[in-house]
Amino acid sequence: MAGALAEDASVERGAALAAAARCGACHGSPDGTAWSGGYAIETRFGTFYGPNLTSDPKTGIGGWTAVDFATALRDGRDPAGRAYWPAFPYPSFTSLNDADVADLWAFFQTLSAVEREDTAHALRGLWGWRGWLGPWRAMNLDRTPSPSMDRGEYLGTAVLHCGECHTPRGPTGGLRHRRELGGNDDPPAPAPDLTALGWDLDDWASFLEDGLTPDDDLVGGEMRALIRQGTRTLSDADRRAIGAWVNGLPPVGRPPRK
Ligand code: HEC
Ligand code: HEC
Structure with missing residues (x-):
């Protein structure tokens, strides 16, 4: 009982944090479905599309562990170790503390699955090359709290x-x-x-x-x-x-x- 209550409280705190951090603003879909991705983020480097964060195991993050989630948010890497584009504001989320990351994870696990493939980013010229991200991170990513x-x-x-x-x-x-x-x-x-x-x-x-x-x-x-x-x-x-x-x-x- 106490465990279930503690879990509910964690989900609630995670929902409030996700609202404050505006995760949903970039991870909604163009048809208005929450969290299933496809929302366009225009930048001077081209257009990024927020990916699906629902618990769908194939197109969302349903197959992820808590560690995969923490690594994405604070280290900007996917479960295979590939770096994310910083249109995902992980250079800021890198300072999130363990308790807040755990609450966010508790909340994201409660999202029902929506099957929706991620939209490929449409970046200008050479900016579309993920190989940039190694030197970019060395220059710009400061992970010392x-x-x-x-x-x-x-x-x-x-x-x-x-x-x-x-x-x-x-x-x-x-x-x-x-x-x-x-x-x-x-x-x-x-x-x-x-x-x-x-x-x-x-x-x-x-x-x-x-x-x-x-x-x-x-x-x-x-x-x-x-x-x-x-x-x-x-x-x-x-x-x-x-x-x-x-x-x-x-x-x-x-x-x-x-
Ligand atoms: C997603 C982008 C975004 C984020 C994140 C953001 N802002 Fe803003 N902010 C803006 C924009 C755009 C404007 C100008 C809005 C307008 O034209 O009315 C603005 C305007 C403001 C203004 C009004 C300034 C004035 O002179 O009238 C203040 C104050 C402000 N932001 C504070 C903050 C603070 C504090 C935070 C963090 C808690 C924050 N903003 C986060 C985009 C953002
Ligand atoms: C300003 C837009 C923006 C905001 C705000 C944002 N994200 Fe994202 N997020 C992105 C983009 C764009 C990507 C894809 C990056 C890439 O493809 O390299 C992404 C990727 C992710 C991924 C990896 C998904 C996958 O399938 O690999 C996770 C997890 C994630 N975001 C969680 C969050 C959480 C949690 C928040 C709030 C705390 C958040 N995001 C806020 C834009 C955003």
Whole structure:
């Protein structure tokens, strides 16, 4: 009994984490079926398609073990050891802790099987060569967890991966962490610099709950969806912790001209 209850609680926490991390945004299907894949992710390197994450053993991840799942999320490798493209934001998920990965796995195992073959990615020219990923990972993937990471940084990096949209990318698409959250012009959703907003923690807590900026503008696009499904479900303390982390980052924008 106690075991079953503990398991239910783990599935519930995993569902909340998956919502906050927006796993479903990239792994849905074009016809709206949750988790069965085929959703198109446009990037400057071409179009990636999120794969099927349901428990179908043939086309989904039904045949996977907990270790396969953890290796995919934190090391960006499939069960055969092949590297994934970083359109799958594992360079951020690499900092997820063991308890959260276990809860996510508990949740994903509850998804009913949908048989749907993965759609092949359509990448531009040489970018389509998976051999790139060896040197790319050597240059861009830092798997050493930050020793001083607090709750706000953990949520902002490992779970909600704010930097995947708000941090500028280098020529090969790696995140430029020295300009963390310094704004990213990449289509389809250019995301603004967050390092000089000058918001206090009340501003952050309310923005991450209802999407209204201190000037009463309602934020749009991906950000609104992230708030509705992700940060709104967090506690007020967690929203403040994220704000405190962002406020603590060095401003990266050009200094205003006098
Ligand atoms: C921004 C889009 C995006 C988000 C958000 C995202 N993924 Fe993915 N994911 C992808 C893409 C694209 C791939 C395929 C990568 C490849 O083919 O190399 C992938 C691959 C995977 C795989 C490997 C599947 C297989 O069949 O090999 C797993 C497991 C996975 N993602 C789980 C997750 C989980 C769990 C989350 C949330 C914590 C998540 N993803 C969030 C885009 C995303
Ligand atoms: C999937 C991409 C994506 C992710 C992940 C993301 N953002 Fe955003 N964010 C955007 C986009 C795009 C906009 C601009 C929206 C618009 O045009 O209204 C934005 C706007 C914002 C704004 C409004 C800034 C202003 O000046 O009005 C804030 C604040 C913000 N994001 C904070 C965050 C934080 C904190 C996180 C992580 C918890 C985060 N974002 C994660 C894409 C993203």
